[in-house]
Amino acid sequence: xPELPEVETVxxxxxxxxxxxxxxxVTPADFPGVMGDLxxxxxxxxxAGRPIRGTRRRGKYLLFDLDDGEALMxxxxxxxxxxxxxxxxPSERFQRLSIELDNGSDLRFSDQRKFGRVIxxxxxxxxxxxxxxxxxxxxxxxxGPALFELVHHRKAPIKSVLLDQHTIAGLGNIYxxxxxxxxxxxxxxxxxxxxxxxxVVLAEMIRMVLTVGLEQRxxxxxxxxxxxxxxxxxxxxxxxxxxxxGQLPCVRCGSPLARITIAGRGTSYCPTCxxxx
DNA sequence: ACACTGCCCTGCGAGC
DNA sequence: TGCTCGCAGGGCAGTG
Numbered sequence: 001x002p003e004l005p006e007v008e009t010v011x012x013x014x015x016x017x018x019x020x021x022x023x024x025x026v027t028p029a030d031f032p033g034v035m036g037d038l039x040x041x042x043x044x045x046x047x048a049g050r051p052i053r054g055t056r057r058r059g060k061y062l063l064f065d066l067d068d069g070e071a072l073m074x075x076x077x078x079x080x081x082x083x084x085x086x087x088x089x090p091s092e093r094f095q096r097l098s099i100e101l102d103n104g105s106d107l108r109f110s111d112q113r114k115f116g117r118v119i120x121x122x123x124x125x126x127x128x129x130x131x132x133x134x135x136x137x138x139x140x141x142x143x144g145p146a147l148f149e150l151v152h153h154r155k156a157p158i159k160s161v162l163l164d165q166h167t168i169a170g171l172g173n174i175y176x177x178x179x180x181x182x183x184x185x186x187x188x189x190x191x192x193x194x195x196x197x198x199x200v201v202l203a204e205m206i207r208m209v210l211t212v213g214l215e216q217r218x219x220x221x222x223x224x225x226x227x228x229x230x231x232x233x234x235x236x237x238x239x240x241x242x243x244x245x246g247q248l249p250c251v252r253c254g255s256p257l258a259r260i261t262i263a264g265r266g267t268s269y270c271p272t273c274x275x276x277x
Numbered sequence: 278a279c280a281c282t283g284c285c286c287t288g289c290g291a292g293c
Numbered sequence: 294t295g296c297t298c299g300c301a302g303g304g305c306a307g308t309g
Contacts, residue, residue, distance in 0.1 A: 001301085001302065001303080002303095003303095060303080060304095075303080075304080076303095077302080077303055077304080078286090078301075078302055078303070079286095079287090079288095079301095094287095111286095112286085112287065112288065113285085113286045113287055113288080113301090113302095114285080114286055114287080115285070115286065115302085115303070115304085153279095154279080154280095155279075155280075156279080156280060156281085160280080160281090163303085165303085165304080172302080172303070173301095173302065173303090222288095222289095222301080223288095263281085263302095264281090264282080264283085264302075265301095265302060265303095266300085266301075266302085
């Protein structure tokens with residue numbers, strides 16, 4: 001599941017391969033809805049001849065800046081994969097879209113579950129995206145007091161609050177479970193119950209798990225691959241995510257981990273280290 | 278403004 | 294062995 005470290009890993013890999021290139025055309029595969037309501041043929045006409053000026057990431061959104069302030073916005077959702085391949089390379093297994101570039105390479109979008117999207121966005125769309133999302137947790141200014149301000153008035157479980165992209169941008173199920181474990185906070189604790197002192201630790205742990213995830217080039221628990229089709233290695237650093245169902249032992253205290261559902265998401269935690277509310 | 282639910286989608290693994 | 298069925302979950306629409 002691509003979260004901030006995975007999306008940033010993809011962006012870092014793509015940037016040198018696509019910036020400065022010009023789009024020639026867009027070739028559909030078998031999923032007409034991949035570009036939203038816009039027909040692929042229409043999109044191809046709109047994109048033909050336009051340059052890719054740069055790449056940006058906001059939360060889990062990836063932006064390819066075009067001319068005229070427009071951009072191609074990609075969200076990988078659960079199983080989206082972006083690769084750059086020679087035009088002669090065969091289609092990927094779940095390929096949904098191929099953006100042909102002027103140097104003979106293709107930017108390919110593959111997505112097993114058809115949740116991901118590649119959308120042409122206007123300058124207004126982009127500024128809307130920038131403002132509606134919460135702060136970037138790896139940028140300067142994201143600290144204990146800032147986190148406390150974001151969560152102390154919230155009456156939902158802290159896990160739900162941290163998953164809310166309008167509150168903090170880029171966290172998903174994996175990194176939230178990991179951060180809460182390292183901060184020793186039970187995922188069902190209400191946002192309003194988190195103290196200022198706990199916010200300092202939690203903000204630190206959020207930054208830590210994201211930084212490690214980025215260093216490991218992402219978590220490839222299932223389908224995540226980088227631009228070159230390589231797996232990340234952060235799954236080896238995970239200590240709670242995916243381990244609660246089997247009641248595997250807590251790495252800190254040895255007692256069996258537990259698994260519950262919060263906000264419709266599987267949630268693993270240590271009932272001993274993360275005290276109940 | 279906020280909280281919560283259901284929907285989208287399909288490969289995979291558990292169970293029979 | 295082969296089948297069915299539930300699970301995985303990010304974002305959004307709809308409801309309260």
